[in-house]
Amino acid sequence: MASTIAVDTMSGDQGYKAAVPAALRSLDKHPDLSLILVGDQALLERALAEHKVKTSDRLVIQHASQVVDMWEAPSKALRSKKDSSMRVAVDLVHTGRACACVSAGNTGALMATARFVLKTLPGIDRPAIISPIPSRNGHTLMLDLGANSECTPEQLFQFAVMGSVLASAVHGIDNPRVGLLNIGAEEIKGNPQIQWAGRLLSGSKLNYIGYVEGNDIYVGDVDVVVCDGFIGNVALKTSEGLGKLIAQFLREEFSRHWGTRLAGLAAMPVLKSFRKRVDPRNYNGASFLGLQGIVIKSHGDADAIAFHSALETALLEVKNSVPRRISNLLASVLGEDAEAIQ
Amino acid sequence: MASTIAVDTMSGDQGYKAAVPAALRSLDKHPDLSLILVGDQALLERALAEHKVKTSDRLVIQHASQVVDMWEAPSKALRSKKDSSMRVAVDLVHTGRACACVSAGNTGALMATARFVLKTLPGIDRPAIISPIPSRNGHTLMLDLGANSECTPEQLFQFAVMGSVLASAVHGIDNPRVGLLNIGAEEIKGNPQIQWAGRLLSGSKLNYIGYVEGNDIYVGDVDVVVCDGFIGNVALKTSEGLGKLIAQFLREEFSRHWGTRLAGLAAMPVLKSFRKRVDPRNYNGASFLGLQGIVIKSHGDADAIAFHSALETALLEVKNSVPRRISNLLASVLGEDAEAIQ
Numbered sequence: 001m002a003s004t005i006a007v008d009t010m011s012g013d014q015g016y017k018a019a020v021p022a023a024l025r026s027l028d029k030h031p032d033l034s035l036i037l038v039g040d041q042a043l044l045e046r047a048l049a050e051h052k053v054k055t056s057d058r059l060v061i062q063h064a065s066q067v068v069d070m071w072e073a074p075s076k077a078l079r080s081k082k083d084s085s086m087r088v089a090v091d092l093v094h095t096g097r098a099c100a101c102v103s104a105g106n107t108g109a110l111m112a113t114a115r116f117v118l119k120t121l122p123g124i125d126r127p128a129i130i131s132p133i134p135s136r137n138g139h140t141l142m143l144d145l146g147a148n149s150e151c152t153p154e155q156l157f158q159f160a161v162m163g164s165v166l167a168s169a170v171h172g173i174d175n176p177r178v179g180l181l182n183i184g185a186e187e188i189k190g191n192p193q194i195q196w197a198g199r200l201l202s203g204s205k206l207n208y209i210g211y212v213e214g215n216d217i218y219v220g221d222v223d224v225v226v227c228d229g230f231i232g233n234v235a236l237k238t239s240e241g242l243g244k245l246i247a248q249f250l251r252e253e254f255s256r257h258w259g260t261r262l263a264g265l266a267a268m269p270v271l272k273s274f275r276k277r278v279d280p281r282n283y284n285g286a287s288f289l290g291l292q293g294i295v296i297k298s299h300g301d302a303d304a305i306a307f308h309s310a311l312e313t314a315l316l317e318v319k320n321s322v323p324r325r326i327s328n329l330l331a332s333v334l335g336e337d338a339e340a341i342q
Numbered sequence: 343m344a345s346t347i348a349v350d351t352m353s354g355d356q357g358y359k360a361a362v363p364a365a366l367r368s369l370d371k372h373p374d375l376s377l378i379l380v381g382d383q384a385l386l387e388r389a390l391a392e393h394k395v396k397t398s399d400r401l402v403i404q405h406a407s408q409v410v411d412m413w414e415a416p417s418k419a420l421r422s423k424k425d426s427s428m429r430v431a432v433d434l435v436h437t438g439r440a441c442a443c444v445s446a447g448n449t450g451a452l453m454a455t456a457r458f459v460l461k462t463l464p465g466i467d468r469p470a471i472i473s474p475i476p477s478r479n480g481h482t483l484m485l486d487l488g489a490n491s492e493c494t495p496e497q498l499f500q501f502a503v504m505g506s507v508l509a510s511a512v513h514g515i516d517n518p519r520v521g522l523l524n525i526g527a528e529e530i531k532g533n534p535q536i537q538w539a540g541r542l543l544s545g546s547k548l549n550y551i552g553y554v555e556g557n558d559i560y561v562g563d564v565d566v567v568v569c570d571g572f573i574g575n576v577a578l579k580t581s582e583g584l585g586k587l588i589a590q591f592l593r594e595e596f597s598r599h600w601g602t603r604l605a606g607l608a609a610m611p612v613l614k615s616f617r618k619r620v621d622p623r624n625y626n627g628a629s630f631l632g633l634q635g636i637v638i639k640s641h642g643d644a645d646a647i648a649f650h651s652a653l654e655t656a657l658l659e660v661k662n663s664v665p666r667r668i669s670n671l672l673a674s675v676l677g678e679d680a681e682a683i684q
Contacts, residue, residue, distance in 0.1 A: 181576060219583060235577065241559055262608075263608045267612075270606070
């Protein structure tokens with residue numbers, strides 16, 4: 001069955017310059033995929049012409065006259081940008097013309113728009129942002145990565161349910177191990193919210209393995225790491241910063257003098273393969289989980305390669321009918337744990 | 343003037359096996375240094391004999407009959423381990439026999455002991471854990487790294503004052519730039535505690551540069567990053583986890599087959615110099631700031647090289663009379679900002 005994805009082509013640092021080539025690559029790769037490019041009609045027509053591509057029934061342009069600024073307040077975007085590429089892309093999901101949308105725009109505005117237009121699934125108070133993060137044996141799913149800076153124990157419990165569902169439904173992990181991010185493995189540590197969430201999870205049918213610490217995200221002994229959006233965002237951005245620092249240090253060491261540059265040449269294929277393995281562009285595409293629709297957030301500085309990864313994530317969630325499966329599995333968990341989370 | 347440091351030789355994963363060689367290395371390096379090795383007398387005598395070293399007026403053994411377990415509850419350690427190597431080392435600072443103490447023990451127990459025995463400086467509600475973290479141009483000081491999982495805006499303000507003082511007094515940074523860790527640079531982001539702390543800092547004489555994000559820790563455009571201990575601990579442990587993952591990926595890539603192993607040989611000197619640059623052992627030694635005395639926490643899994651770094655940190659703080667300088671500078675800041683932080 002054909003899948004249609006709405007692409008916000010005007011947001012993010014590179015706007016249509018990243019989104020259009022990424023979209024064309026996805027169309028080539030998936031014959032059953034249709035795309036709606038949302039943005040300035042004239043600009044998108046010129047961009048397609050540059051790529052020597054014409055619109056078709058698989059490639060449609062949907063005009064949107066506004067763009068949400070990267071630093072615009074979510075409430076302002078919601079109120080005054082009703083014809084923005086971001087809003088129109090989300091609207092297309094709401095009306096059913098698209099099965100999912102992808103945007104590299106302002107996270108706060110995209111979340112506010114998605115919540116307002118699509119609404120949350122029954123039993124979910126707040127949507128959360130989830131993304132795979134590379135680990136020793138594959139990847140770890142982590143949520144919330146920044147949608148909710150403060151969370152109740154019940155919300156953390158709901159995040160655990162959603163993450164667990166995504167891990168099994170999309171990532172094929174049987175009985176995914178769920179950990180609660182804390183600052184120590186002992187019962188005595190952490191704040192009261194986390195301790196209470198731990199008690200809710202211990203009493204649930206989820207495969208809750210207890211508290212995990214920051215380093216466990218990368219070890220691979222947990223499949224879903226649950227935390228509030230403040231902690232998750234700091235952990236994610238800290239990792240990005242350290243990754244860039246290490247890359248720079250490696251470059252500097254290999255370019256000190258002719259001897260090290262020669263060593264760098266010899267090591268080039270290995271370094272390239274290492275770089276490919278840790279390239280954050282391969283992990284681009286965070287899902288807004290808990291909504292009645294699929295919304296994928298691409299990193300703001302995504303290039304075409306990274307934006308393509310976000311499109312792949314959207315397609316994967318469409319093919320696995322994520323909202324429906326979450327809803328079904330959630331209903332079953334809610335049935336058993338209704339007292340705990342309501 | 344001679345400086346005396348008390349060394350808890352029984353704590354941490356490697357106990358005296360890391361502490362004793364580290365201590366001997368420091369004694370060799372600094373002729374004006376005296377050490378009190380705190381721990382099991384017979385065991386330490388044997389350890390010194392193995393190193394063919396005798397006690398002297400620069401190297402004294404102080405017997406302690408107990409050891410605080412790595413996972414022992416701080417309250418239990420405080421109540422029932424009054425003759426532990428950790429407690430005796432802190433007591434030696436309190437009585438003035440030592441200018442500082444170093445321990446690789448249980449962070450919670452060491453903090454509880456240090457607070458109980460030494461007390462906080464006037465104007466400081468809670469001590470904080472601070473450590474330098476490598477950055478693009480040198481290092482960034484970050485606090486709190488785990489002593490206080492929830493903090494008031496006033497406490498965050500006090501951390502900013504302490505970090506600022508340490509940066510200028512010990513690390514020689516003029517007018518250190520202080521940033522508040524948040525999940526966005528915009529005024530609208532973050533929780534109310536952080537927003538209020540930001541207002542306190544904006545009105546102070548500190549060189550407050552505003553909100554910073556996780557990636558800024560490694561960029562080098564801020565000297566002191568202030569956050570609560572939960573966030574700080576997660577950021578630190580996440581970085582440790584990512585660092586280890588990257589090291590493993592590099593090792594794996596260089597050992598795939600004979601070709602990559604050959605490339606690894608060619609790149610060996612460069613990789614060694616890179617490894618030295620990011621080696622966490624060189625950054626070992628977190629300070630408990632805000633106490634009436636110098637207490638340095640070594641990482642629990644520190645080896646002799648890492649433990650030696652912690653001893654160096656202690657000596658640096660002793661030579662710079664950190665508690666007195668903090669107290670003096672704090673009094674001047676409190677004078678101006680008394681209304682804000684009290």
